[in-house]
Amino acid sequence: MHATDVTPKVWDRIVRTRAGASCLCCGDWSAGERAAIGLYGAMIATPGTCHVAAQIGQSLDGRVATLSGDAADVSGPDGLAHLHRMRALVDAVVVGVKTALHDNPRLTVRLVPGRNPARVVIDPSGRLPNDARLFAEDGARRIVIQTVDVPRPPGVEVIRLPRDTWIAPRAIITALQGKGLHHLLIEGGAITIARFLEADLLTRLHVAVAPLLIGSGPQGLTTQPISRLAQARRPETQVYGLGSDVVFDCLVGTRAAPCAWPHAAMSSAALHG
Template identity: 65%
Template sequence: MQPIDVSERVWERMLAVRQGRACACCGHWSPREAEAIALYGPLARRDLGPVTVAQIGQSLDGRIATVTGDARDVSGPDGLAHLHRMRALVDGVVIGVRTALHDIPRLTVRLCPGPNPARIVVDPRGRLPDDAPLLQADGARRIVIQSVDRARAPGIEVIRLPAEDGLIDPAAVLEALHDAGLSTLMIEGGGITISRFLEAGLLTRLQVAIAPLLIGGGQQGLTMPSPTEKLADAIRPDTRVFSLGSDVVFDCGLNADAQAAIEAVHDRPRRSAAP
């Protein structure tokens, strides 16, 4: 495993793949550039049908925040750059309302060139205020998925879905977003929202970015609603490992579509003899 090299020409190619103007399998690349294409190529493609990827950044001991809730610096600088690249490659980013209220994210692309994705918050009770940063107008779509009959500010799209025990079915969320024209989606947080999509079998890929720090306590990254009792029944995804530099990412394929996307890229980008 060696650090990936997201060179300017690699990233230009990934954005072109996203737009359907290029393929991810051709070209001559250095070994590190080829690794970068292997990581981002499957997500950039739009010809393999809907894709739902989840991404979570955590510490070596599996924490995403301290006991006081501080989560801002869990990922290192390369882990943050990776997250922004992921945002640039998807159609929309989904978070739960608790993450929106606590972390006050913008969900924009700032650390790399690329378009801002649609920003989507699952907010069953309509708690998120309209002046939240992720709902501010900047040309990207802003979508609130809620169960209550609450009007939103002009320009904010509202999707009404029923809730049970205060929760909206993840499958219904995906179906509604696909109907809204968003096919490649990233579930960015928090850990509970990601876990619900994972347990429901709705994720194509799961990326776990691990930063080299030990927190010692605080919120766990992934906690399944119905955890397995036997290791024999645990999810064992097909996993690839990439060094981002400051962080290491485990890229986990969770269904046949994930493997097909890897194989399509792993014709694989041709490597030159350059180091």
């Protein structure tokens, strides 16, 4: 396990590298800082590529909330800071409507220095009220993906996509790429992440495990059943100790896929816009 020390100095370098203003290839780093570069440097895709990561925070027994839906403190303080760092490194954060309805998240970067990403909610039936916090005007782009014609607040971009059983995850990524959003974090919940995983569209999956036993409540990722362990995914995985939580950084796809829409710069417009 890599003991990780995300000092202000190394985080600043990572953020500036993400913005295209620095690099990670040189510097005098401690072992813990080098681990931070390993963990977060892998989130920085090269120009002309896309990166779709997912992150889920869970307990030792694989739960993401209590039976009544309390999910606020599953991750410890370092796990939460990790989630905010992940947000700071992407163009857009994507959540399913059940998370938006239940947690009313802001999806901003508040715990670490960094830019707020665009916020995307997949809400096929238009169930999310227009006063949801992720729709709040704060300078970040706000996008809703829906199949119905529900009016949204001024400034909220609406993507209409058809639905079969699900809206095709590839169509979601393609639509977001078309809006200049190439580096995505699928933040949950488990239903939403599972659709992207099953479609083989994730490059990385971060499973952040916190040392608590909930004992009941919704499980983390649940995908199509398999009968034999030989069929299980066994991704190449690095393990990072973050203090209160342990992050399993799983390489579930190619590191970065070519974008459907070539772009010259590493999405600096979304980072600075």
